[in-house]
Amino acid sequence: MSEQTPKTTGLNRAKPYQLVLFPLNNGATNVYYVLILSYVATFGSTVLLLGTVFASVMVTAMRVFDAITDPIIGALMDRTNGKFGKFRPFMVIGNLIMAVSVLILYIATPMIPETMMPLRYVMFVLLYGVWVIGYTFQTSVTRAGQTVLTNDPKQRPLFTIFNTVGSLVGMGVMQFSAPIIASGFQAEGGYGAAEFYAVFAPVGIVISIALTILAIIGIWEKDQPKYFGLGGSTSTEKVKMSEYIAIIKANNPMQRLMVAGAGCKLALSIATNTTVLCMLYGCMMGNYDTLYLPMMVLGYVFSVPFFLLTVRTSQKKGQKASLVRYVSIALLMYVGVLVLLLLWNPENPNFMFSIYSMTDGKFNLTINLYTVLFIVFFGIGYGAYYATADMPIPMVADCSDYETYRSGKYIPGIMGTLFSLVDKLVSSLSATVVGIAVSAIGLSKLPTQYTEYASGMNWVVIILFCIIPMVAWAATLIAMKGYTLTGDKMKEIQAINSCRRDAVANGMKLEEAMEKWQTIDQLPEQYRV
Incomplete structure (x- = not known):
C-alpha cells in the first residue's frame, strides 16, 4: 500500500497510517453526534425544563438547518486552496466551534x-x-477529503472499515462512558441530572480534539493541489449555487446513494436512540443497568466479522454488492427481533429478555430461550447494519470521481454535502419521531432508565426499534438496485480519470483530455492494466 504519485502510475494510493488516521475525523464528529443528538432532547426537557415536544422538535429543526448549511460550506470548501490546504482548516475551525x-x-x-x-x-x-x-464544517471533510486520500479501487473499500473503527472509537467510547458517568448521579436523576452533562461534555470534547489531531496528521500530505481532481483549474472549481440541481439530475448514482445513505442513517439513529433503548431495556425488560452495556458489547463483537466481510466483498465485487448483501442480512434478522418483541409478556418470565440479576450482592444467571433468540437475532442484525451504516460515506468518493469523469469538475465538497443534505434531512426525523411517539402515550418527559413502564410503551419500542429501521433498509435495497457504480465500472472510471489527469499535468487542456479519452478501450495500455 505504498504511495505512488499520479505522475508515476496515474494511481493515487495512501500510506497505511493515512488510511488509519484520517477516518478518525468521523470518530471526532461522532463524539458530538452522541453528545448532542442522543442527549440534547433529554437535557432540554429534564434539565432546562423546555418541554418534551419543543426539545425533540428542535433536534429536527436544527438537523434541517444543518442540512441547509451543508451545500454552502461544501461550495466554500471547493473554493478553498490556501497555505494549509483545502480540508485541514475546516477540521480545526469546526472542532473549536463545537467545543x-x-x-x-x-x-x-x-x-x-x-x-x-x-x-x-x-x-x-x-x-x-x-x-x-x-x-457541518468538520463532518463535510470526512466525505470530501477521502477523494484525495486514495482512488485505488482495492484500497478505497478499506476506508469503510477504518471509518467504522473511527466511528466506534468516538461513538463507542461515549456510549460506554455515558451510563457509567450517569450511575454516579443516580440520586440526582441520571441522564436527567445537570451534573451528568457538566462531566460528560468535557470528557467528550477532550476525546474529540485528540481524534481531530490524529485525523489532521492522516490527511496532511494529501491535502495539496496535485491530488485535486484532474489538476489544473479544477483544483479550485467554482460552481454556482444554481448548478447544484443540474449536478444531482445528471449524477444518477448520487441520487440513489442519497436514498441509501438516508435509509441507513435513519435506521441507526432511531434504533440506537437513548430514549428508545431506555424504554426497551429499562421500562419493558426492567433492568437497564444489566442489559444496556452487555448488549452494546455484544453488538460491537458481532460487528467485527461483518467489518471484515464487507471489505472483502467490496474489494472483490464492489461497494454496491457489499452494501446490498449485508443490509439484506440485517433486514432478515430484524424480522426475528420483531417477532420476539411482539411476544413480550411482562407477566411471564419466559417471554422477558434477561441476562443476569443481582440479589443480596449475589450474581444470578437468568438467561432463557427468549433471551438466547434475542441475542442471536439482534447480534447478527446489529452487526450487519452497523458494518454498513457508514458504507455510503466512502461510496460518496466514488460518486465524486464519477462526476469528475462525467463533467471534469472536481467538487468533492459539494458532492459530499449534497449527499449529507438529504441524509440529515431524513435522519433529523429521528428525535421528532421519538418525541411525538412518547407524547402519544401520555408522557410529558422523555423516559430515562429509571422511568416506570407506561401502557403503550411496547408498541412505541416495536415501531421505533424494529419497523422503522426495517422500512429504511428496504428503501436502501430498492435504491441500490439501479446503482451503476459497480466494482468493474469504478476501475474503468479511475483509469480514465488517471489518464486525463496525467495528460493535463503534461500540458494538455482539460477539454481536449475529456474529449480524447472517454472509454477504457481508448486508453494507452499502461492504464488498462
Missing part, C-alpha cells in the same frame, strides 16, 4: 434561573445553531 458551543450549552445554560425561562429557550436555540455550523 465552545457545547461547553456553554451543557454547563452554563442550567445556571440560568427558572424565572428567566425565555432566556433558556433563546440560549438553547442559539447555541444549538452555532454547534450545527461547527459540526
Whole structure:
C-alpha cells in the first residue's frame, strides 16, 4: 500500500497510517453526534425544563438547518486552496466551534434561573445553531477529503472499515462512558441530572480534539493541489449555487446513494436512540443497568466479522454488492427481533429478555430461550447494519470521481454535502419521531432508565426499534438496485480519470483530455492494466 504519485502510475494510493488516521475525523464528529443528538432532547426537557415536544422538535429543526448549511460550506470548501490546504482548516475551525458551543450549552445554560425561562429557550436555540455550523464544517471533510486520500479501487473499500473503527472509537467510547458517568448521579436523576452533562461534555470534547489531531496528521500530505481532481483549474472549481440541481439530475448514482445513505442513517439513529433503548431495556425488560452495556458489547463483537466481510466483498465485487448483501442480512434478522418483541409478556418470565440479576450482592444467571433468540437475532442484525451504516460515506468518493469523469469538475465538497443534505434531512426525523411517539402515550418527559413502564410503551419500542429501521433498509435495497457504480465500472472510471489527469499535468487542456479519452478501450495500455 505504498504511495505512488499520479505522475508515476496515474494511481493515487495512501500510506497505511493515512488510511488509519484520517477516518478518525468521523470518530471526532461522532463524539458530538452522541453528545448532542442522543442527549440534547433529554437535557432540554429534564434539565432546562423546555418541554418534551419543543426539545425533540428542535433536534429536527436544527438537523434541517444543518442540512441547509451543508451545500454552502461544501461550495466554500471547493473554493478553498490556501497555505494549509483545502480540508485541514475546516477540521480545526469546526472542532473549536463545537467545543465552545457545547461547553456553554451543557454547563452554563442550567445556571440560568427558572424565572428567566425565555432566556433558556433563546440560549438553547442559539447555541444549538452555532454547534450545527461547527459540526457541518468538520463532518463535510470526512466525505470530501477521502477523494484525495486514495482512488485505488482495492484500497478505497478499506476506508469503510477504518471509518467504522473511527466511528466506534468516538461513538463507542461515549456510549460506554455515558451510563457509567450517569450511575454516579443516580440520586440526582441520571441522564436527567445537570451534573451528568457538566462531566460528560468535557470528557467528550477532550476525546474529540485528540481524534481531530490524529485525523489532521492522516490527511496532511494529501491535502495539496496535485491530488485535486484532474489538476489544473479544477483544483479550485467554482460552481454556482444554481448548478447544484443540474449536478444531482445528471449524477444518477448520487441520487440513489442519497436514498441509501438516508435509509441507513435513519435506521441507526432511531434504533440506537437513548430514549428508545431506555424504554426497551429499562421500562419493558426492567433492568437497564444489566442489559444496556452487555448488549452494546455484544453488538460491537458481532460487528467485527461483518467489518471484515464487507471489505472483502467490496474489494472483490464492489461497494454496491457489499452494501446490498449485508443490509439484506440485517433486514432478515430484524424480522426475528420483531417477532420476539411482539411476544413480550411482562407477566411471564419466559417471554422477558434477561441476562443476569443481582440479589443480596449475589450474581444470578437468568438467561432463557427468549433471551438466547434475542441475542442471536439482534447480534447478527446489529452487526450487519452497523458494518454498513457508514458504507455510503466512502461510496460518496466514488460518486465524486464519477462526476469528475462525467463533467471534469472536481467538487468533492459539494458532492459530499449534497449527499449529507438529504441524509440529515431524513435522519433529523429521528428525535421528532421519538418525541411525538412518547407524547402519544401520555408522557410529558422523555423516559430515562429509571422511568416506570407506561401502557403503550411496547408498541412505541416495536415501531421505533424494529419497523422503522426495517422500512429504511428496504428503501436502501430498492435504491441500490439501479446503482451503476459497480466494482468493474469504478476501475474503468479511475483509469480514465488517471489518464486525463496525467495528460493535463503534461500540458494538455482539460477539454481536449475529456474529449480524447472517454472509454477504457481508448486508453494507452499502461492504464488498462
